[in-house]
Amino acid sequence: MLGYYVRMAWKSLRRTPGLTALMVSGIALGISACIVTLTVYHAMSSNPIWWKNNVLYAVTLDPWGASHRSSTYRGPDLLTYRDATYLLSSRIPRRKTLLTSIEGALAGAPDQHRPLPVNTEATTADFFRMFAVPFLYGGPWSAAADAGPDPVIVLSRHENEKLFGGIDSVGRTLLWNKRRFRVVGVLDHWNPQPRFYDLTANGGGAFARPANTFIPFQWGPTLQIWPSGTMECQRTGPGSSYAQLENADCGWIAMWVELPDAAARRHFLAAMNAYAAEQRSAGRFQGPLNNHLWRVGAWLRLHHVVSERSRLLVALSFALLAVCLTNTVGILLAKFLRTAPLAGVRRALGASRRQIFAQHLIEAATLSVLGAALGLLLGVGGLKGVRVLYLHSNNAYGKLAHFDALGIAWALALAVLATLLAGVYPAWRAGRVAPAAHLKSQ
C-alpha cells in the first residue's frame, strides 16, 4: 500500500511541477538555515568533557570582597600566586592543576634556523589526566618533574609534525627559550571546543586552540618568565620583579581540581573558606566570603560562552522555516481541494477516510523528504559559506561551522516536523471529502 501511495504522490507532484518546486525549495531553504545555525549553536553550547562534569571544578577565590561591586560579582577568575600555591598543597582533591600561558620560543629541531614563537601552557602533571588529553607518543611528565622542575616538555601533534615531521620524538631535546628541554610526550589531536579550562586566551577567547607546548608550572617562577595571559590586579600593580609578582594582589593562575564525591567537594570548599578567613584576619583579604567551585557546565554558563546572538540566529531560522511551511500548507490545501473529485471517486470505490488521509499525508511526506535532502545539500554549502565569511575573524561561528552526522539527524527531524506541520491538516481535510458531491457533478 505504501509503495502505491508513494507512486501516487510522485505522480501528483509531477502534475504541478511549478508548485512542487516552490514547496520543495521553501522547505529546503528553511531546513538548511536551521541546520547551519543549529550546528554552530550545538557546538558552542556543548560541554567537551561532559562525562567528568560532576568531578571537575574550577576554583575561584575572592580576595577583595564583593563590597564595591555588584551583588552578582563572583570574584576574579584567576588566583594569585600565593593563593594558588597554597591551595595546590591541599591533599583533599584527587587531582589538581594550575595553569598559566607563557609566550615561548622553540629552537633546536633538525633543520631549524630561527626560534619559533610558541604558546606554552605552564601547568602540572595532573593536567593531562584530569582533562583526558590523548597522547600519540609518550605521556605526561611525572609528579616529581613538577617539583624539580625537570626540563621536560610535551608537544602538540601539530607542533611535532612541524618540528620533527611527525616521528616519535620522545627523548629528543629542544631549546625552549634557549634552555634544553627533553620531549616526554606528544599529544594526539586534541582541540576541546569551547576550551573550557581557559576561556580567556588572547585572540580566540573561548574557542582558541590549546597551546602547542606544555611545560611544568614551576618553570615560570624558576626562570622568572612573566605570564602572557590575562592578569587582573587590585590597587597596586604586579611589581617590577618576579619576586614582587609572586606576592602581588594580581590574579593570573587558573586552578582546577578533581573531587570524586560530594564529601570531598564540601571538604575542599571548607578548606578554601578557612584559608580565606585566615587571610582576612591577617589583613590580606577583604569583604565577605565569595569563594566558589564551578562545574564545567556552570563555568561555561558563567562566562556566557553561548552568545545570545547564536540563540537568536537559531530562532530566526525557525521563523523562516515557519513561513515556508505555512506557505506549503496553503498550497497543499488548495491542491488537495482541487483534486477532491479524485478522492471522491476513490472513496466511492471503497477507500476509507483513513486511507485517503494516509495517501495525502504521504504526498506531504514525499515533499518534506525532497525538501530535507535538498536542504541538507544547501546546509553543507551554507556551512562552507559561513566558514569563508568568518575566515579572518576570531569569532567562534566560523570555527564551529563543520558539517557532521548531527546535521543529518537535524535534517531528518525537521523533515518529520515539516510533514506533520504542513501535511496533517490538508490531508485531514482531503479525508473528509464527501464522495456523493463529486460523483454527481461528473
Next chain:
Amino acid sequence: MRTHLHPLLSALQRNPTGAVLVTLQVAITLAVLVNAAAMVGRAITRIAQPSGLDTSNTFVMVIGGITKQFNVARAVSADLAYLRSLPDVTAATVTTGVPLTSDGFQEPLGRRSDGHGTTVAADLLPVDEQGLRALDVPLVAGRNFRTDEVAPQSSGHPFHDISSIIVTQSVARALFPHGHALGGTVYINGGQPLTIIGVTRDFMGPHLSGSAYNTVLLPTIVTQFGFYDLLVRTRPGTLESVLHRAKRHIGATHANGMIVYTPTLTGALRRLHAGQRNLVVFLAVITSIMLTFCCFGIFGLNTFNVGSRTKQIGIRRAVGARKGDIVAHFMLENAIVLTAGLLLGALLSLAIGQWLTRHDGMPRLGPAYLLAGMLVLGLVAQLAAWQPARRAARVPPSVATRTV
C-alpha cells in the same frame, strides 16, 4: 466604483483557512523584517564608526624576549633608530598593546587619588614623543610629550614614574564635564598624580567595549614584561615593502628576542568588524528569502481565490460590475488579510524587540523601524496580489451563462 465590505467578509468567513495562513506569514515576516532592520542599522553604525587611526598605512611588530638577558630598553632604541632611518617610514613609536585587538592595558582612570568618584575604563598606550605622529592623531589642545619626558620604566609599576598624560576628547569630556581638562590632575587606579598636558581628537585604543574612544597616552617605555610593540606608520602604498624589510632586519638583530607577530591595523579592523558584517549578510539573506516566500504565499492565496470563484466573478460582471470593481474587490480582500497580519506582526515585533533589549543589549525598537517595516511589507504584499486581481478582472461576463 463601489465595493461593499459585506460580501468580502462573508467570503473570508466561509473559507478562512487561507486567510489565516497568510495572516500568520505576514505577522512572522514583519516581526523578523523590523527587528532585522534594527539590528542591521546598529551593525552598520558600529562598522561606520571611525577608528581615528591611519589604519591602511600602519602596522605593529610584537617583539618578545626569549631569555632574561633580553634588554628591552636597548632593543627598543636600536629598532626605533633602524625604523626611523627607513625613507618610507613616516613615524615609529614603541608601545604595549595593539590598537583594535583587545591586546593592551586597561585601567580605571579618575580624578580622585583614592580611586573613588567618576572613573572611565581607559586604554593605556605608553608611547614616546613620536606617538602622536605614528598614531596619526592631531592634538586639539595642549602639547605633545617632550623628548626628555619620555623615559624607560625605572620603578616597579609601569606607570608610577611618570607625571604627564595626553587624553582623548572623550576622556576629557567624561572626567571634566565642565571643561578645563587641560592642566587637570588624574589618577590611574589611584596611583600617582598625572597632569593632562594635551587633548587629542578621538581615536580607538585596543579595547572597544564601553566607549571606544577612552584612550590615553603615557610618556614611558614599559620594559618589565620582556616584550614590546613597535607601532609603525608608513607612507601610503609602502606598508608591504617596509614590513618585509623590517621583518628581515629586526628578525636577525636580536640574539635573545624574536618577532612574535606583525598585525596590520587594516587586518585588525577587518577582524574587528567581521562579526557585525557577517551578521548583516546573514540577516539580509534570511529576511529576503522570507519576504519572497511571504509574497509567494499571498500570490498563491489570491490566485487560488480567483480560480475557485471564476463563476461568481462572471456573474458579478454579468450583472454590471466593472473590471475596476473586480480588481478593487480582490485588492481590498487582500488588504483586510494584510492588515490583520500587520497588526499581529506589530505586536510580535514589539515582543521580540523587548526580548532583544533585555538579552542582546539592543536599544529599544524605534517606532520608525516598525512603521517603515509595515509600510514596506504592506506595499510589497499588495503588489503580490495585483496580478491575480488583474486576472480576475479579465474573466468575461459570459462565464455566468455556462454551466460547469
